[in-house]
Amino acid sequence: xxxxxxxxxxxxxxxxxxxxxxxxxxxxxxxxxxxxxxxxxxxxxxxxxxxxxxxxxxxxxxxxxxxxxxxxxxxxxxxxxxxxxxxxxxxxxxxxxxxxxxxxxxxxxxxxxxxxxxxxxxxxxxxxxxxxxxxxxxxxxxxxxxxxxxxxxxxxxxxxxxxxxxxxxxxxxxxxxxxxxxxxxxxxxxxxxxxxxxxxxxxxxxxxxxxxxxxxxxxxxxxxxxxxxxxxxxxxxxxxxxxxxxxxxxxxxxxxxxxxxxxxxxxxxxxxxxxxxxxxxxx
Amino acid sequence: xxxxxxxxxxxxxxxxxxxxxxxxxxxxxxxxxxxxxxxxxxxxxxxxxxxxxxxxxxxxxxxxxxxxxxxxxxxxxxxxxxxxxxxxxxxxxxxxxxxxxxxxxxxxxxxxxxxxxxxxxxxxxxxxxxxxxxxxxxxxxxxxxxxxxxxxxxxxxxxxxxxxxxxxxxxxxxxxxxxxxxxxxxxxxxxxxxxxxxxxxxxxxxxxxxxxxxxxxxxxxxxxxxxxxxxxxxxxxxxxxxxxxxxxxxxxxxxxxxxxxxxxxxxxxxxxxxxxxxxxxxxxxxxxxxxxxxxxxxx
Numbered sequence: 001x002x003x004x005x006x007x008x009x010x011x012x013x014x015x016x017x018x019x020x021x022x023x024x025x026x027x028x029x030x031x032x033x034x035x036x037x038x039x040x041x042x043x044x045x046x047x048x049x050x051x052x053x054x055x056x057x058x059x060x061x062x063x064x065x066x067x068x069x070x071x072x073x074x075x076x077x078x079x080x081x082x083x084x085x086x087x088x089x090x091x092x093x094x095x096x097x098x099x100x101x102x103x104x105x106x107x108x109x110x111x112x113x114x115x116x117x118x119x120x121x122x123x124x125x126x127x128x129x130x131x132x133x134x135x136x137x138x139x140x141x142x143x144x145x146x147x148x149x150x151x152x153x154x155x156x157x158x159x160x161x162x163x164x165x166x167x168x169x170x171x172x173x174x175x176x177x178x179x180x181x182x183x184x185x186x187x188x189x190x191x192x193x194x195x196x197x198x199x200x201x202x203x204x205x206x207x208x209x210x211x212x213x214x215x216x217x218x219x220x221x222x223x224x225x226x227x228x229x230x231x232x233x234x235x236x237x238x239x240x241x242x243x244x245x246x247x248x249x250x251x252x253x254x255x256x257x258x259x260x261x262x263x264x265x266x267x268x269x270x271x272x273x274x275x276x277x278x279x280x281x282x283x
Numbered sequence: 284x285x286x287x288x289x290x291x292x293x294x295x296x297x298x299x300x301x302x303x304x305x306x307x308x309x310x311x312x313x314x315x316x317x318x319x320x321x322x323x324x325x326x327x328x329x330x331x332x333x334x335x336x337x338x339x340x341x342x343x344x345x346x347x348x349x350x351x352x353x354x355x356x357x358x359x360x361x362x363x364x365x366x367x368x369x370x371x372x373x374x375x376x377x378x379x380x381x382x383x384x385x386x387x388x389x390x391x392x393x394x395x396x397x398x399x400x401x402x403x404x405x406x407x408x409x410x411x412x413x414x415x416x417x418x419x420x421x422x423x424x425x426x427x428x429x430x431x432x433x434x435x436x437x438x439x440x441x442x443x444x445x446x447x448x449x450x451x452x453x454x455x456x457x458x459x460x461x462x463x464x465x466x467x468x469x470x471x472x473x474x475x476x477x478x479x480x481x482x483x484x485x486x487x488x489x490x491x492x493x494x495x496x497x498x499x500x501x502x503x504x505x506x507x508x509x510x511x512x513x514x515x516x517x518x519x520x521x522x523x524x525x526x527x528x529x530x531x532x533x534x535x536x537x538x539x540x541x542x543x544x545x546x547x548x549x550x551x552x553x554x555x556x557x558x559x560x561x562x563x564x565x566x567x568x569x570x571x572x573x574x575x576x577x578x579x580x581x582x
Contacts, residue, residue: 003354003388010384017381021372090369093432095334097385098358267334268364268444269325275366 007099015110035122052228063221064190067213073116074156082164083173137221144220152213155244158251165262184210212240285472291340315487316476324476358389361438371418386436407431423454443475494569518552
């Protein structure tokens with residue numbers, strides 16, 4: 001078999017294995033926590049109504065959380081993993097093996113996809129007991145949701161890789177991904193309608209993927225009447241595809257160069273330096 | 284030649300780390316790169332591995348410039364670095380088997396690749412830990428796994444950077460046996476770095492002493508010892524004051540000493556200098572910035 005094809009297959013194998021390792025580890029407390037938090041939010045919102053709609057606020061929030069969770073995971077997950085893997089030597093190991101980098105990147109992508117999927121189910125499944133948004137969505141709705149989530153993931157995944165490449169430590173990678181994400185989530189109409197925000201903040205939110213992933217997920221699952229509560233009072237599918245698409249295209253154009261440069265610079269001495277820095281950090 | 288290095292230079296910013304390193308290594312040779320911390324051992328080995336671009340110089344590894352080495356070239360190298368803590372959640376056998384499969388495409392009838400996973404685990408003495416999580420291994424076990432991963436693709440050339448750092452004496456002995464077996468049975472060329480002279484002496488066919496960014500001595504352990512043989516240190520007390528002298532021929536020197544002072548000599552000591560003394564002297568002289576006449580003499 002061709003060495004590169006073999007490396008891609010091994011990458012898939014790596015992704016599945018690492019996902020399985022993660023399933024049996026303390027990582028899952030994070031999922032338990034998000035699941036409970038989401039459920040709590042939905043519980044308190046189940047009877048709140050949204051202006052101009054006969055749906056509960058919870059019915060808006062559940063799809064929004066799915067979209068938001070996807071872009072969040074696609075940015076923060078790879079950034080954290082990449083920077084950790086640079087520090088612990090996984091990346092250098094990949095570099096020392098023929099076509100190891102191909103295997104590594106495929107593995108990371110597969111694992112991020114599986115992680116996102118499990119994170120999605122953790123929110124969706126308990127959420128459905130409170131607000132059954134899937135009941136009226138139909139097959140079209142579910143397919144639409146999958147398309148939106150896939151696009152949302154593509155819009156942020158390369159940026160996660162870039163963040164993991166340009167930062168010096170896992171802490172740094174978390175800083176430049178987590179903090180902006182938190183801010184965006186707060187202004188992007190995920191937990192309450194964006195119409196409650198001042199106009200300039202609405203403008204800022206609409207430049208970034210969080211708002212559009214939430215918007216797209218709502219468009220896929222909610223009845224058309226719910227569009228009345230959106231900005232402009234309609235589902236803006238083209239705009240959503242446009243903004244998420246631009247982020248994805250620019251990201252995928254930029255990421256390979258930055259990844260390559262980072263990988264080329266990776267060496268044992270660099271790793272040892274980072275290790276020493278990590279050991280010196282006051283805990 | 285498996286490794287060819289001519290006038291290798293490396294500069295970080297305005298600091299020169301390597302100023303003109305020259306050496307070669309032939310097929311099946313075990314070469315130790317010996318030197319104090321910060322001498323440039325790791326930099327040299329990383330340039331050969333293709334992980335770092337040199338500032339200047341001619342480098343060929345398996346006939347290829349590491350800067351342009353492709354994946355087929357990489358498949359013929361084994362790399363063991365100093366500090367690896369990766370894949371903590373994988374099990375020993377799982378990871379070794381997984382990484383070995385990257386080499387199946389490079390297998391030839393002449394050189395089947397990779398090693399059989401279970402055989403290799405036995406070779407490095409990890410059989411009873413094969414199904415343990417890597418994060419639960421001790422430092423020495425972890426290191427042996429690193430070596431196993433380094434050789435899983437049956438490399439023609441193996442790089443070992445400080446392979447026994449943190450080993451207890453027993454693990455060190457086992458490791459030395461392993462290196463001998465690899466070079467004898469598999470015909471692997473091995474380049475290892477160490478700052479432990481005894482280790483270099485035990486393992487290597489040839490020792491290169493790297494200090495201050497230059498190779499200051501190059502030869503077999505025997506050759507290096509012979510360079511210093513005869514040099515002895517003579518200490519004595521004469522009329523209450525202590526004297527030390529390094530002599531080429533200690534016997535003649537002492538005979539002379541007694542001829543000059545028939546009485547009054549006491550506490551006479553004659554000590555043959557060891558390879559370690561030479562090494563320390565070499566490195567010290569070099570670090571204090573003295574000229575290179577002696578290095579030339581040593582070569």
